[in-house]
Amino acid sequence: MTNTPLLILGAAFSSEERARLEAAHSASFSAAPDAVSELSEATRATIKAIAFKGHTPLNAATMDLLPNLGLIANYGVGYDAINVTDASARGIKVTNTPDVLNDDVADIAVGMMIAQSRNMVAGDAWVRSGTWAGGENLPLNRKMSGSSVGIVGLGRIGRDIADRLAAFKMDIHYHARSEKETPNWTYHADVVSLATAVDYLVIALVGGKETEKYVSAEAIAALGPRGVVINISRGSTIDEDALIKALADGTIAGAGLDVFNDEPKIDERFYDLKTAILQPHQGSGTVETRRAMAELQLANVSAHLAGKDLLTPVN
Ligand SMILES: NC(=O)c1ccc[n+]([C@@H]2O[C@H](COP(=O)([O-])OP(=O)(O)OC[C@H]3O[C@@H](n4cnc5c(N)ncnc54)[C@H](O)[C@@H]3O)[C@@H](O)[C@H]2O)c1
Ligand SMILES: O=C(O)[C@H](O)CO
Numbered sequence: 001m002t003n004t005p006l007l008i009l010g011a012a013f014s015s016e017e018r019a020r021l022e023a024a025h026s027a028s029f030s031a032a033p034d035a036v037s038e039l040s041e042a043t044r045a046t047i048k049a050i051a052f053k054g055h056t057p058l059n060a061a062t063m064d065l066l067p068n069l070g071l072i073a074n075y076g077v078g079y080d081a082i083n084v085t086d087a088s089a090r091g092i093k094v095t096n097t098p099d100v101l102n103d104d105v106a107d108i109a110v111g112m113m114i115a116q117s118r119n120m121v122a123g124d125a126w127v128r129s130g131t132w133a134g135g136e137n138l139p140l141n142r143k144m145s146g147s148s149v150g151i152v153g154l155g156r157i158g159r160d161i162a163d164r165l166a167a168f169k170m171d172i173h174y175h176a177r178s179e180k181e182t183p184n185w186t187y188h189a190d191v192v193s194l195a196t197a198v199d200y201l202v203i204a205l206v207g208g209k210e211t212e213k214y215v216s217a218e219a220i221a222a223l224g225p226r227g228v229v230i231n232i233s234r235g236s237t238i239d240e241d242a243l244i245k246a247l248a249d250g251t252i253a254g255a256g257l258d259v260f261n262d263e264p265k266i267d268e269r270f271y272d273l274k275t276a277i278l279q280p281h282q283g284s285g286t287v288e289t290r291r292a293m294a295e296l297q298l299a300n301v302s303a304h305l306a307g308k309d310l311l312t313p314v315n
Helices: 015-024 033-038 041-046 084-089 102-117 120-128 156-166 191-197 217-223 240-249 268-272 287-305
Strands: 006-009 027-030 049-052 071-074 093-095 148-152 171-175 186-188 200-203 228-231 254-257 276-278
Touching (some): 006 015, 006 033, 015 027, 049 287, 071 287, 102 120, 102 156, 102 254, 148 156, 156 171, 186 191, 217 228, 240 268
Parallel strands (some): 006 049, 049 071, 148 200, 200 228
């Protein structure tokens, strides 16, 4: 039997992240929730906390293999992979890593908006291929500053995106479950009304069952032929089939997407959509922010194992 109060769970951990956790606490490792059953029963009984990274569902079946589990510390603010109802029913606390990643995720949302509007990916290819040197200019593209944007979900990241876009002199609209205190931003009670009013629709919702296809086919259609969808939340929050169809048919102008269903093996129809900028779920993917996320996850694990208050509990 190995006495390991910590289970590092997820093949997605880098070797550096894993080493930092192992330096702080005696730990076992499983690559995925399905593999936890491969640890001996005696080792499993010593585990009090999980440090989790990844998007594979983590639910009752895994929790029930760990009789002394008291904490699941998620690496990431979005914890839709973890069944929090199952955890709460077993007295297991869940933590996430909010706020430390807001800047990077907001930056990439704005970056995708500019790249999409100004055709920057095609511009790069234009220069490298010698087309520009051959005397041809890139076709004119589209001004983003001063246009209108609708944020779906005015939470921590949504608000940071809106703040940035206000500096681009954009007219800010938003939808949330209730009206918020804002500078002079326009509230919409539903997403269709929001999409009808704006040029850019930015999705910054939580993922999970409750927000599945929250941005519906009707909302995508309401954006119209000049509309651009930006999604940094989860692939599940938009009707992905309807989005692909709208991009293929040109019934909307384009998209900037950092998140998809079935990552990383996304729907291959995306590959041919020239008006979409596609990113490999790298919203928080800077050295600085990933380190801050890892530190916050570890701080939650250490607090739990020392019997102290958790820093960022979600249940
Ligand atoms: N692309 C990336 O790399 C990346 C990085 C970080 C976060 N994210 C995603 O962004 C999400 C938002 O993060 P945040 O820190 O801003 O979260 P947050 O909790 O501060 O904001 C989430 C928003 O979703 C809304 N919401 C929650 N449940 C809802 C429901 N049932 N119906 C309608 N609206 C609902 C909330 O009211 C809030 O406006 C995360 O959950 C995660 O999925 C992605
Ligand atoms: O939710 C988050 O923090 C990111 O999407 C990483 O999973």
